[in-house]
Amino acid sequence: MEYFIQQLINGMTLGMIYGLIAIGYTMVYGIIGMINFAHGEIFMIGAFVSIITFLMLGILGVGWMPLAVLIVMIVTMLLTSVYGWALERVAYRPLRNSPRLAALITAIGMSIFLQNYVQLLQGARIKPLQPVIAGGFRFMQESDFVVTLSYLQVFIILLTLILMAVFTLVINKTALGRAQRACQQDLGMAALIGINVDRTISLTFVLGAAMAAVAGLMFLMNYGVIDFYIGFLAGIKAFTAAVLGGIGSLPGAMLGGLLIGLIEGFWSAYFTVEYKDVAAFSILVLVLIFRPTGLLGKPDIEKV
């Protein structure tokens, strides 16, 4: 039982990270109907910008942790958003009316490009970071297995919930959110009623990149090591999460992320760690075969 609760906590933390990345996939898919394959790389860039900012703050002597984490978060979100924006502008906007596969190939090209860009600039070695937030709550001290809920995990879960709340507010209440929902229903019609479609799509990429940047920061703090290759697997799993939750649906992305995180956590704990990636891929295949619309998605009718 204690072991189970511990895995639940770990899986939830992981799921929050996947959920934040999945939001980027699902938003982009909802609006322009393409898989932004390079989104995992945006997440990786977020992690790299985070580690650089942490190191710089260390050199500058910003010692108070909450402030440092806040600064890192803002810097990372800002700089990573620029990548999200540039990605859309350079690689996807010219192809908006092209066949889907052309855009997907561009996305793969962009993904390879960004991976190697970071590798060339920062080196191929793994980058370690000292634990930023240490310590935690300990439960069930009397049993032989002590359940630990670290402050870091509390931080990750709370931050994700706050971000999700803000995000839901943005989508539901603001002009940008209305524009996004309009674009999601019909791009052409949205343009006709005076919505700046280009700007809305750009901002969607910016928002998705900012979320992925926070996920990158969390990943860095959670695992303590990053390299230029982390975006690939995390991206695939987050995409699986988006599909599982129903691509195009925001609560679905979060739910899917949570489920993927939990499945991965329990799989590693009770079966074999080596095959945890196989588990994620098998889920992707199974969901696509038996319920292509995902858990919360709406059926999508292919028109001629």
Add this chain to the structure above:
Amino acid sequence: MATPSSEQLKMQPLDLPALFKEAGYVAVVVLGLTIGLVGFKTEDVPGGLDIVTRFGQVILATVVAFAGRVGFILLRERRFIPVLIGAGAFSAAMLVLLIGNIVDADQGVGRFLPFESLVVNWLIMLFALVLAGRAAWLWSHTRRSQFVVDREAAMDRFSARVQQGAKFFGPLMLGVAIILPFLPVADRRLLDIAILVVTYIMLGWGLNIVVGLAGLLDLGYVAFYAVGAYSYALLATYLDLGFWTCLPFAGIMAAFAGIVLGFPVLRLRGDYLAIVTLGFGEMVRVILLNWYEFTKGPDGISGIPRPTFFGLPLVRSPPEGTESFHEFFGLTYSPLDRIIFLYYLILAMALVTNFFTLRIRKLPVGRAWEALREDETACRSIGINPRNTKLTAFAIGAMFGGFGGSFFATRQGFISPESFTFIESAIILAIVVLGGFGSQIGVVLAAILLIGLPEFFRELQQYRMLAFGAAMVTIMVWRPSGLLAHREPTIRLYPHGPPKEEGQS
């Protein structure tokens, strides 16, 4: 961007604030892109990480981006002379510095190159040169023919010409390929590169059946390559079978893997299919990596037997009681023999793939693939079974991947899961895409370009994947149907043109 009407062709006063605003915008974006990852570099030091700053490079990149954008806007506003002078002078200056750097890297003008990376310097120089050349060209030609439609049509004509030229060009290349080992330039290194290039040509042709003909984007092609390689390696090490016995088995195993994967997933729509195949490719790799008892996991399989020439091994001293190739033919032994043999082996396999593809395109199933690629709904309505048709394409493509894999295993003598990563799939896909989906000659050219060139320019090796990614993006943006794409239907209702005038679609 806007259509030039006659008024617009007249000079309009330059809107300087707007110009600087636009260029400034670009400069800010470039600053944002570079300041984090270029401006700071994490250095490994004992006990953690240190930071090295490279702000000079960031500022230079920003300035170059600003200047480049200004040049671009001026070009758009038809101010050719300043662009010609500015960009021309800049590229000439860069060229002087670059040549100075080649002559002597430490002394002379070569020291003053702006960017640390030589490749970036060359790129900046080339970019300025292109800008200047374009300015000069537009200045001397008053008519603007840079519309997308015109360009696409011109490229279509060009690729049609290349594919027609392939009729003569193809046999010529084949001839060169056949006599290559006997040319005086053929040394060990060249032959090794040639083997590698032909391997990728074969894989490209195999994937072309799936991606180019049937229009199914397969991101996990390397899985079948791995299945072929491991089938041969395992059969050879466990059951002591030779290359020629195992080759058909490897193909069958790969085709079987293709069917097993394809059966459930082929009804998915294009981009989902792509992601699922990618997942499958990774799954195969993870299983190979972790099933230690059977595949020896990350240690890989070594001692895979070499192929024989009709039972004659190509070794210096054959085991007792057997005869080796050079003894049988009374030749003196040369270590190059084996390489040449491998070269001809893969060449023959590639040609079989090509021949097969060219012929099957004319069969009903091949025509059904091409029809499916163009419109699945229409195919359904005329009674083509999409799933079975796709499954055949998938299985046949996988089979050639398997053949290629067993050749890879026998050439290397050692395989491990590290050889079968996603990047490998992406490279093969890039070859097919860059060559233009469905174009056989395009695959050859793309493979030579992507595999052969970087092998010769070893210094560029670390930029290879970067250039891959950039090339995939650039070509897709510039020409979404592929470089030499020319979707001529293989079979026409009226082979010599329609009986009356009809619009070309």
